[in-house]
Amino acid sequence: MDKSFVCYQDLMAxxxxxxxxxxxxxxxxxxxxxxxxxxYLxxxxxxxxxxxVESILGSPMNGAVENE
Incomplete structure (x- = not known):
């Protein structure tokens, strides 16, 4: 699966x-x-x-983010 995109559920995880x-x-x-x-409008x-998202957070997103 492609993990280059995230949604709010991924962040909640x-x-x-x-x-x-x-x-x-x-x-x-x-x-x-x-x-x-x-x-994106x-x-x-x-x-x-x-x-x-990583630039907003200021650090890499650690953890397995699974996109459906």
Whole structure:
């Protein structure tokens, strides 16, 4: 499976609370729009690149993140 994209459930599996996980995804989507990817303006799109999430967190995401 491809682990280069994450959603809020993946962050919750790492120990983040739901509200925090959703905020991280929201911030990642905003960064992707600023980088020139208008696809991320879609409200229904909930998966973002793992590298963007790691840049928000400031460290690599440790743990097995399984995408369905």
């Amino acid at each position: 790492l120990g983040f609370k739901q509200h925090t996980a959703r905020n991280i995804i929201r911030q990642a989507k905003q960064r992707m729009v600023q980088k020139g990817y208008p696809l 879609n409200r229904n799109l909930g998966r973002v690149p793992r590298s963007v």
